[in-house]
Structure formats: C-alpha cells, structure tokens
Amino acid sequence: MILSVPALVAVIANGMMAGLFFAFACAITPGFRRVDDDAYVRAFRAINSAILGGWFLLLFWMAPLSAAANVMLLLWRGESASLSLLGAICSILTVGITAAANVPLNRELDRAPITLRQQSRSTRRRFEERWNHWNLARTCTSIGALIFLTASLALQGG
16 A cells, blocks of 8 residues: 555654654753743743744644545545544644644733843743643644554554
C-alpha cells in the first residue's frame, strides 16, 4: 500500500509542533525562570512577535488540517481511521488550547504597561503560571497527536 501524502504531512507537521511546545516546556520556560521580570516580559514579547511569521502559522494550521484530511481519506478508502481520528482530535485540541488560552495571554502580555519595575513584576505574575499551564496542556495534546498519527501511519504502511 502506498502511504498517503496527508498522513505523512500530518505526522511531520504535528511532530514539529510537538517539538516546539516541548522545547518551551523543557528549555525556554526553565531558562526564563532565571531572568528578572523586565527581561522576561521583553523576551516573551519578542518571541510572540517573531513566532507569528509564516513558518509557524503554516505548520500550526497544517497540523490539524492534514490530520483531518487523512481521516477523511481513510474513511473514503474504507480503511480503519480510529488512530488517525484520535490524532486529529488531539491536533485540533492543540489548536483550540492555543487559540483559547495561550494567544489571549500573549495579547494581554503585549498590551501590559511595563515602564516601571513593579509593572513588569505584576505583568509576569499574571501571565507566567497560566501560560506555562496551558503550554503544558498543548504539549501533551500535540505529543498525543504525534503518537496516534505515527501509529496510524505505521499501520497504513504495514
């Protein structure tokens, strides 16, 4: 059996998203704990601005769309789509968490006044724990998507 393009794209795109969110959870977040409030807010704002470039947005939307397309293709072929469906659900949850939690927090951080040291401290306190919580949630859903989609791809090829 020939592997489908949507299945390959879904695994790659979801894997890259899982890697990005995992890198935040394992390296960026712990690294940020070591900097003062002003540096934290300014660095996070810089990341928020930089990440909105084309590659992130392309992969961010490609991950759930390709996963859903793969489910539809499997169903159209009359093949089992259960693992792919679970992967697509996890991928869609990742987008949902990002859109409903992380993005609003990013916008709140970007709008917060930080001209005084106390403002940076207050902004960080309102932001950091909640953002890290939701990043961990989307890290888990994106890793789940990767696991289910990879298992589905392995079965499609076997």
